[in-house]
Amino acid sequence: MERKKRICDVCGEREGVITVVQYIGGVRKKLFVCLECAAKVGVDEQLADEQVVIESAQELEHTCPMCGWKLKDVVDTGMLGCPNCYEEFYDEVVPLLEHFHGRGCLKRNVSIALRKDLTTLQWQLRKAVDEERFEDAAYFRDLIKKVEDEIMDDEIKSLLNMDDDDDLEEFMGV
Amino acid sequence: MNNFSEDKFFSAPQWFLQKSESTDVVMFAEAIAIRNVAGYSFCLAMSDDEREEVKSMLVDFLRDGDYDTTSAKSLTPMERMMFAERWTISHKTALHPGASEILINEDESESAVVCNIEHLWMRTVSTLENLSMKTKLLLQSLDSMELEHKWATHPQIGFLSPSPAACGAGISISILCHLPASIISNRFARIHSTAESYGIKFVDPWIGGFDMGNPFVKFTTSSLVGRNPDDLLADISMLAEEIIRIERLAREEMNENSIVLEDKVMRAFGLVSYAKVIEMWEFLEILSTLRLGAVMGIIDVPLHKIDEMMVLGQQAHTASMVDDGPDPLKIAQKRAEMMREKLGINEMLE
Ligand SMILES: [Zn+2]
Ligand SMILES: [Zn+2]
Numbered sequence: 298m299e300r301k302k303r304i305c306d307v308c309g310e311r312e313g314v315i316t317v318v319q320y321i322g323g324v325r326k327k328l329f330v331c332l333e334c335a336a337k338v339g340v341d342e343q344l345a346d347e348q349v350v351i352e353s354a355q356e357l358e359h360t361c362p363m364c365g366w367k368l369k370d371v372v373d374t375g376m377l378g379c380p381n382c383y384e385e386f387y388d389e390v391v392p393l394l395e396h397f398h399g400r401g402c403l404k405r406n407v408s409i410a411l412r413k414d415l416t417t418l419q420w421q422l423r424k425a426v427d428e429e430r431f432e433d434a435a436y437f438r439d440l441i442k443k444v445e446d447e448i449m450d451d452e453i454k455s456l457l458n459m460d461d462d463d464d465l466e467e468f469m470g471v
Numbered sequence: 472m473n474n475f476s477e478d479k480f481f482s483a484p485q486w487f488l489q490k491s492e493s494t495d496v497v498m499f500a501e502a503i504a505i506r507n508v509a510g511y512s513f514c515l516a517m518s519d520d521e522r523e524e525v526k527s528m529l530v531d532f533l534r535d536g537d538y539d540t541t542s543a544k545s546l547t548p549m550e551r552m553m554f555a556e557r558w559t560i561s562h563k564t565a566l567h568p569g570a571s572e573i574l575i576n577e578d579e580s581e582s583a584v585v586c587n588i589e590h591l592w593m594r595t596v597s598t599l600e601n602l603s604m605k606t607k608l609l610l611q612s613l614d615s616m617e618l619e620h621k622w623a624t625h626p627q628i629g630f631l632s633p634s635p636a637a638c639g640a641g642i643s644i645s646i647l648c649h650l651p652a653s654i655i656s657n658r659f660a661r662i663h664s665t666a667e668s669y670g671i672k673f674v675d676p677w678i679g680g681f682d683m684g685n686p687f688v689k690f691t692t693s694s695l696v697g698r699n700p701d702d703l704l705a706d707i708s709m710l711a712e713e714i715i716r717i718e719r720l721a722r723e724e725m726n727e728n729s730i731v732l733e734d735k736v737m738r739a740f741g742l743v744s745y746a747k748v749i750e751m752w753e754f755l756e757i758l759s760t761l762r763l764g765a766v767m768g769i770i771d772v773p774l775h776k777i778d779e780m781m782v783l784g785q786q787a788h789t790a791s792m793v794d795d796g797p798d799p800l801k802i803a804q805k806r807a808e809m810m811r812e813k814l815g816i817n818e819m820l821e
Contacts, residue, residue, distance in 0.1 A: 364512040364517075365516065366516045370516075376515055376633040377513060377635070378513055378633070379511070379513055380507070380513075380623040383625050383628060384625075393635040394628065394696055397636040397694075397695075398638075398670070398693075398695055398696035398697070399670060399694045402639075402694065402696040403696060403697065404697070415509070420509070420511075
């Protein structure tokens with residue numbers, strides 16, 4: 298789909314390519330500018346021109362259960378609070394990622410779908426230990442072991458280019 | 472504890488003065504890796520306890536290497552700015568160090584920042600020729616750290632950072648280029664579009680913004696999601712090759728009309744020889760022309776002396792050499808004096 302061209306908010310001449318955020322008199326203002334003007338106004342806080350329109354105040358209060366970061370914080374800072382935020386605010390983050398890394402960048406990676414589980418489990422394990430919930434901790438530790446094994450299998454499989462579990466079992470001699 | 476002697480700031484970092492076959496165009500290459508420890512919040516959202524935990528585990532590991540360690544707080548703002556001018560830390564870290572720890576090795580070719588924006592920011596610099604080797608070493612040390620702490624990753628995104636722009640390969644690769652002839656001969660647009668096709672953007676070598684007329688340009692890989700370090704190294708190498716080819720061709724062409732080039736260089740030489748003040752805005756332009764003149768054999772000033780000035784003539788470095796406070800006019804005056812002295816022009820004029 299061809300995007301409609303938009304003129305730079307600052308010079309009003311060249312084609313705008315990037316949205317920058319400026320604090321003018323304490324008010325947060327978004328400007329859509331060309332590269333030349335981006336140099337003048339500063340590009341410290343870049344946001345995608347495809348920036349998701351946040352519809353309601355309620356949505357802005359959506360909170361990541363792991364770190365307490367709100368969608369509002371993501372919008373204000375352009376940053377996320379923790380690894381889990383990438384799951385929690387996935388829909389909002391995708392346009393940002395595509396803006397910075399190119400359209401379709403997320404499809405480039407055919408990778409270990411399990412790593413994310415691992416990150417979350419490690420988190421849960423650490424919380425459980427901190428809060429002295431030792432039964433939970435043991436449970437998470439077991440799960441982590443399982444996921445790690447699966448990742449290992451996955452890596453071996455991709456190494457050997459085997460799609461089938463049977464091939465793998467045969468290879469491992471089970 | 473602050474291990475840095477102030478003498479450090481009276482000369483440019485040693486690594487920056489090392490020359491190779493390509494340094495007439497590619498002044499240096501740099502790899503910056505970022506990592507965040509899995510199971511913890513990112514720096515902005517983390518509690519003080521979490522920060523101390525992450526900090527101590529990463530700093531303990533790094534201290535086993537060849538680093539001097541200092542907390543950012545123990546550096547003065549002026550010292551932090553000087554480290555940014557030497558490319559040792561980022562401009563952002565210099566301005567907003569927070570509670571971070573800064574680690575720097577002996578010759579400043581390697582540095583790390585713990586708990587600034589990323590849990591870990593690690594940088595290595597070298598000549599273009601050694602980039603690939605130095606990058607592999609950097610990645611190896613990150614891998615060995617991972618035996619103790621898992622890094623935060625996402626199956627589609629790759630390594631995670633609080634900033635979506637920094638996610639992906641977990642590393643970005645840059646080259647600092649000197650492109651006076653390409654810019655004068657209007658070839659920069661071609662370089663720009665070549666860079667763009669590799670997902671590489673160009674930035675100001677210090678601040679990171681854009682400055683169209685600056686002949687010193689830093690190219691940085693910016694498309695990082697779905698890429699791995701080898702892809703990025705290959706992209707930068709291919710771009711560097713193309714840039715070197717274009718810039719050298721442009722220089723040759725300028726040389727065909729040598730009186731114009733000579734005139735340009737000698738005017739810059741005349742300016743440094745007699746100017747009483749040299750302001751920041753004209754400084755890089757003059758230096759660039761002198762550097763071109765030295766590379767083309769028009770003036771007899773060693774390249775490393777010109778490159779040394781590129782660091783020492785920066786605002787914070789020069790300001791630190793002015794005794795009575797940061798008066799802009801005195802800084803510009805000091806810069807003019809220092810250029811004459813460091814480039815050996817005083818002796819030439821005698
Ligand atoms: Zn404009
Ligand atoms: Zn979170």
